[in-house]
Amino acid sequence: MAIMGRSGNPAKRALQDAALARARAKEAASLIRATFYCDESGYTGANWADADQPVFVHGGWLVVNSARGGILDEMLALRERFGLIGGELKWAKVARRRNSSAIYRNLFELMLKHGALPFFFVMDKDFLLAAKTVETFFDPAYNRHLDPGFTGAYEEKKQLAEELLPAKEILAEFATMHREGVVPPRERVGALAEMIAEWFELGGTQWVAETQRDYSDHELDDLRSEFGATNSMRSTTGHSLPGLMQLLEGFMRPRAIALRILHDNLTRFDDLIEFVQRLLRPPGPMDSMKLGNGSFYFSMPTVTGFDLVDSKSEPLVQLADLLCGFVRTVFTKVKNGEELDDDELAICSDIAMVHVEYYCWDANMPEAMWESFATQGWAELRRRFGS
Template sequence: MTNTRNQLCSCGSGLKFKKCCLEHQNKYTVFCDETGNSGSNYLDLNQPFFVIAGWVVPNTILKNTAFLDECASSLGVPGELKSSKLLNRKKARQEFISLFERLNELGCIPVFIYAEKKYCIAAKVIDTLLDPKYNNQLDDWFTYDNVTKKAFIEKVYLFPEELLTSFIHAYKDCDAEKMTQCILKLSDYAYSIGLDTLSTLFKGALSKIESNMASEKAANKRLPNNAMAAINLPVFASLIQMIEPLGRKNKVTLTLIHDECGQFEEAYNDVFERFATADPSERKFVDGNTITFEFQHLKDFSFGNSEQNRWLQAADILAGVLGRLFDRIYHDKLQNDELLELVRPLIPSFFRQDIDLSRSICSISTVNKIYEVIPSS
């Protein structure tokens, strides 16, 4: 029997297999980046979505970035490939179609989460005001009843924008007096449109509003740059909660590398450590979803410099394409068929049934609007 361990590796590196690709078998690196980053400014209507996206790359091909160099050369880009600078160019969009196809051929898998900022405000209303710890109308069971929570969020999503605006400003200030006035307005409006139960639940938050806001203020101080109040943190948490099960299902080891983002780096590291190194357990919700504690497959997390890393540039392009697509669908301005061509290689990530490769944190109406376009592409 031939001992393949001592033969030259088939990848062409010139090294023996045991010193090359054998070390990388069943190991993958996820390179990710973001778009639509407005931090705690949930009300940035010019950027209705926050997207975090990346490529799951087999470690056996990490050194194979020649095709990315060729893409940059073809576009006349001497340095970093940046979607924000290139997506307006027709040639760039055409090059990115080929780039995505090549990434698929190499076994790279796109993963992404897209969050609608207005929906996130509605979710923040429910999470903050209908927390059983600070609401005398609710029992602890409600903490895990995300089916009922999501139904309430959909209702609040349709509230007048000025009510959502006043809430998020009061929340960012952690001001008990402002929040009290906001709760009364939310309750009155809910009652006026026949949402009696929700109206009553909102008023239940009044009894402990000072301790609730004090708790939020303390949480905000724990991490710098007001990270606890930003949309970025929960979306990042959702990403790592998607990647760990991916590793478990496929019995592979994963490393996550995020493009440098100074404002939230400490917060991201904190969130990762809290999940990754916690005592092993799973928190199950009513709809069957779970939160996993103690990561067994997502072993490492770090930040990289996209100027020096072509794979992070590929993640930037993926996030940029998705961000632009969702924005144009949202504003009924999708007129560029090349965007749909760019999304074609990503369709399996939208529709995989056996494992999550994408997640939406959006209203039902927005998800339906996006999915009306995606299958037709």
């Protein structure tokens, strides 16, 4: 029996197949081949309350393959100019220089000149703790006081996280339970729910407080199981990598890009890597859904591969390390209210510009940090370009 859409005549079918092969070859030839070089900075595993590393950044550079040679040549020249010859290029090494931001500004502008785009995800760990507390205790699956539709109430949840941010005792207890990685006793979870109720009660939102009272034993058992997740899913990487993949897919879908991802080595993340690999498939009938102002994708047909590499042997992954380290340094300063120097401001203005133009980065951070960054980044843009 002939396959639907193909001729039953073998000769005619051969002609059809040859035409299809030519069409696919032409389509493949028209694709832009690119690589995303990826790393992270500020990783503290499941310890989200590490005061020495309050910000985590995961990201890198999307580079058209034809630009790679020119980037490497100019990168080598800059290394010679700034005395960075020999060994692996790491932000931890560059950051010790007095002119670290000037060095990085040259490297950053080099990448932009060659059409490379920075993609990254920023996480303020205090805000991440507050958001994770809300996701856990305000989940309709465990909390009968909440309508099932509250699962998608992202703006309301964000507001609750903002209100929890000053609750240091609550966040410290949640952080400890999260770091331990074991299912805590029912009484301990119930006590934390009561602390949350009292906090919102003091803040004058009685209805929110009431959602955290009168849990049944069954609900508490379901809720406390959330704390027994795998190590990778309790890490910042377990949350940032899926978000980063969504940013990439959202950028590539309207464009003829075939992307390979090269990520610095990840150890003990087998389940997360398996999750990513499952995304690399052709789109299905239900391939995306609207989420806020954007879309959430269930597949990544534009990605041709996801591979782990040793950064020592891949210079552009080293540039991803520099990007993440620099961005982490800047957002830590923003978080702490510290002044940025002229080179940092210049890069921030470019970062602000590409965010609006390409939506190539995003962040989980409180509104105050967004406003502080935007104020500095856009003010520098106006100063530089007079608009």
